[in-house]
Amino acid sequence: MNEIEGWLLGRLPDQWYEGSPEVTADREEIVVVLPLASPSTSGDDENDEQVARSAEAGRIERFREDTRTQRMHIADDAERRFGRKVAWGASCGQTRTVFTNLSVPVMTRLRQPERRVLDTLVEAGVARSRSDALAWSVRLVGQHEGDWIAQLRDALTAVREARSAGPAA
Numbered sequence: 001m002n003e004i005e006g007w008l009l010g011r012l013p014d015q016w017y018e019g020s021p022e023v024t025a026d027r028e029e030i031v032v033v034l035p036l037a038s039p040s041t042s043g044d045d046e047n048d049e050q051v052a053r054s055a056e057a058g059r060i061e062r063f064r065e066d067t068r069t070q071r072m073h074i075a076d077d078a079e080r081r082f083g084r085k086v087a088w089g090a091s092c093g094q095t096r097t098v099f100t101n102l103s104v105p106v107m108t109r110l111r112q113p114e115r116r117v118l119d120t121l122v123e124a125g126v127a128r129s130r131s132d133a134l135a136w137s138v139r140l141v142g143q144h145e146g147d148w149i150a151q152l153r154d155a156l157t158a159v160r161e162a163r164s165a166g167p168a169a
Helices: 003-011 048-082 112-123 130-144 146-165
Strands: 022-025 029-036 085-092 095-098
Touching: 003 022, 003 029, 003 048, 029 048, 029 095, 048 085, 048 095, 112 130, 130 146
Parallel strands: 029 085
Antiparallel strands: 022 029, 085 095
């Protein structure tokens, strides 16, 4: 657990979530996704799955509305303390929603073959723009290479820990 997670666990009301909150952070933003208790749904018809997803979405929406003021106060404190914006979300059963988070521009230089790939995605209607096509591509890599990306993140964490434990330069 890092400093941000520890601080948030200390600030978040225990009754808001069930299980462990998911806290991820990068240079610009901290995203906090709180697991909520699943609503009980009863029924034996073929629409049970759809009813369950609707109940989960309703539970998330209620949480969002009921906790808005307190969440914003905690976010303001976290933004002052850590110098990053805070986004909130919730998960309930199989439904996961992040309420409002940053869309950060990232500068990249692409050669013609890479631009042609993006343009093909736009022309095929997969994406609305080169920016959307690039975001779609990054999400696709993240989905299909998730284990590999996780290994890279773990390795980077180990490198950071080794550097901080080493002699001061």
